Amino acid sequence: MTSAIRFSGVSRHYGNVKAVDNVDIDIAEGEFFAMLGPSGSGKTTSLRLIAGFERPTAGEIQIFGQVAQGIPPYKRHVNTVFQDYALFPHLNVRDNVAYGLMIAGWAKAKRHKAADEALEMVALAGYGDRKPSELSGGQRQRVALARALVNEPKALLLDEPLGALDLKLREQMQEELKSLQRSLGITFIFVTHDQGEALSMADRVAVFNEGRIVQIGAPEDIYYRPEVPFVADFVGSSNVLPPDFVAKLTGKQAFAALRPEAVFLAEQGHIAQVNSVSFLGAATRVGMRVDDVPMTMLLPKGSAIPKAGETVKVDWFSADLHVMDRT
């Protein structure tokens, strides 16, 4: 498989601030790749490095085998869907979508036809004559998508494209993006701070923290086999158990991750003081302390629910305790 985007030791420092610090990535052609991390972790800067809006202070970026150094954004065969969509307010939807084709010198009739087809693809047929200000957030998001895709980019960069949408629309767009990516077969690089979004959509996820990638892998690996406490905490909201506690259980002095849904009430087991109980709908989250270690437990619907202040016994299967070698 050829690589679409390759970062070799790429850094972007602003004075003392290391926005991106010595990052290596290899994104395969046709892959749906997610960059996940909290705000300020370097994921958006990495995306902007690919688009060419930022220049690396060290390292090399290759886009489809070509060194990107010195190539301005307008010469790169990648297109971006911006977080704020960045639709041109003075142009109608059709001219917004046709903008890239107009720049490329397409005749008016031809580019308008292509724009209308792109609008149809994102289920906005007939919206061409409207102004962006007359559209809802979800519709603007689709226009931004059509405007990028109509240029047939080799890779599509998406910067938190679903961040401004409400939950229901976001879930719907997640599925649409996924099927769009499958049918078009082009590389999607997707930046998000929402772990659920990254896990449900991407083929592979890179987790960013403080300018570095802390783990790259398939969603299942990231979720079930976090390599560092940060990933366990940020991605899966796992219980991160401190080394002393883990040593008592396994004899190994290391952090371990334990998924909240892997903890259950038991006849025999660890004594836990329940601090809080929150009803989540399909499950109930129980916050508690086991041996003075804070821990959460997710109880499925139908199980007996303890009350705050009670003392209960909890346990888990040792196979679910995931010991992390790195910190």
Added chain:
Amino acid sequence: MSDEAITDRKGGPLTRISDTLWRKPKLLIFLLILPPTLWLGIIYLGSLFALLAQSFFSIDEFTGIIQYELTLKTYGELFRPSNFDIIIRTIVMAMSVTIGAAIIGFPVAYYAARYARGKWKAIFYLGVMMPLWSSYLVKVYSWKLILAKEGILNWLFETLHLGWLLNAYLSIPIIGGNSLSVSSTGTFLVFLYVWIPFMILPIQASLERVPHSMLEASGDLGARPVQTFRFVLFPLALPGVIAGSIFTFSLTLGDYIIPQIVGSSRRFIGQAVYAYQGTAGNIPLAAAFAVVPILLMAVYLWIAKRQGAFDAL
């Protein structure tokens, strides 16, 4: 239920006035809008209509007495070659000043809106506004000194052995003259200097509202910086440019002091108005001249709107 049930606050007369206004929002709006309406209606529009009315009267050429009969004769006089030249000259000057101010002002405004932060923004505002704080006359007279034959500009050209270039330029008819201070070019430069803050500030305000991602999106879609300027930045800044041009254009159309002090003896509309309503006592013709800038601005705004200049508002 008494008031005490929901509030234990008592109030004096001021509180009672507030309460009344809160209950009658329309009264509040009426009171707020009354002073500006009176000001605009009587002082501003009233004088404007008085002016308009005057322009439809005429003057008896022998006695010099104003004849209070409605006629278009005075407007006809505007088309006499000597008067019409004044109008054309003023329009060309106002257009040149406006275009010059837009060309010089845009990069300054762009820099201020895009890059200047904190202290530099304050310096920008100071730099743009400071010329407005000093007396207009002082500025115009200092320009007369700068542009005079004995002035610093002439000296600079001579020192650089470029005196021949300045002389060649000054020998061009219409824009040239004996020295810069008595040429149309001199008038143009002083107009440009005096009015440019009025062009920079509205452009800066409109550029301030263009998100940076908009320019990145254009580049991302393949547009070179020049194309981004042409298709995105300029259209979005156009309302600001138009607002600025309304200032520079109308201020130049109406000014009578700058061409009096710096420039050739050829007159502008403002000077004509001043001369006809003063020494000549021909109020109708002065009024007719004064209506010209108003008409020109109306036509200008109408064309700007037709061209979609305000679409990005």
